[in-house]
Amino acid sequence: MHSTTLSSKSLPEQIKTVYEFNQTVYKEKSSEFIAQIHHIEDNLEAENILSTIRKKYFDATHHCYAYKLLNDELKSSDDGEPKGTAGLRILNAIEHYGLTNVLIIVIRYFGGTKLGVGPLGKAYYQSALNVIDEKKIVQLNLYQKISIQIEFNYISQFHRVVNNYEGIIDNSEYSNFAKFYVLIKPGFIDNFINKLSDITNGKAQIEIIPTFSYIKSSTST
Structure with missing residues (x-):
């Protein structure tokens, strides 16, 4: 149960979220995309998780992410990937399922073969979709x-x-x-x-x- 002191006018009557951590791996032309989904309550919690992930996967090529909080507070990062190919695509997956208070991180290990802008964006989007387990979504x-x-x-x-x-x-x-x-x-x-x-x-x-x-x-x- 999450409590807040905001006005009811600024809060939706219903939200969908995910509480259980999940991780999946997606591979495309020798690049490996490790996707993780985390439940978060605020941006400080998101930043703390990101800091931990960056240290754990310090040797990864990119740590791309997106999150969405109550009142439609959004943030995403391409972390050095071509603009719009990573963070925005991850956010698109979150919004596809209408989720709130979730953080999705996609950790990429570059395999030596460039994917191109289109396939790269698809890889990040698919990675984010894969890590969202519909059975674990709660209303x-x-x-x-x-x-x-x-x-x-x-x-x-x-x-x-x-x-x-x-x-x-x-x-x-x-x-x-x-x-x-x-x-x-x-x-x-x-x-x-x-x-x-x-x-x-x-x-x-x-x-x-x-x-x-x-x-x-x-x-x-």
Whole structure:
């Protein structure tokens, strides 16, 4: 589960990503292309992974990459390859599957035979496509956190409302009252709050918290 304090207006309701690391090897005319996919949460994490990969594969000819983050933050690098043949092609593969918060690195070992601009671009694109395992793509839905304080006699009704609006109880506290922290999809919030007010006769104390999380849906793509 990834949390953020950004405005819901700047966040998509759903994203697709990959959490599991994967690596594939593609060969073309004696050149070897090692592709890796990593899940990332921000550009600092991407840069740290890239630094590690450059040290590990220090003898490689090129370390080309692309990544895409929330709010469509993009970055790609040809790392010395002809412009547009590597980083952009890797990014095209990421966008082909509509992925977010992923970094794909393609490490090339030059085999002595030049491929030409067209075949080179195809090799990077195919390498990036190959490393994306469709079975490992997960779909995440956007949720916002809400705190609700209610009297104990409303708890059973509260749970029914949470279930009806596909909510997730993140935490609970009990003292003189019952306090719950619930994750709700932004599109359901107004109706959810109105329903809680109705069942508690307006006694529920409700606070919308500007914290958002992406959580895996029951079905993956």
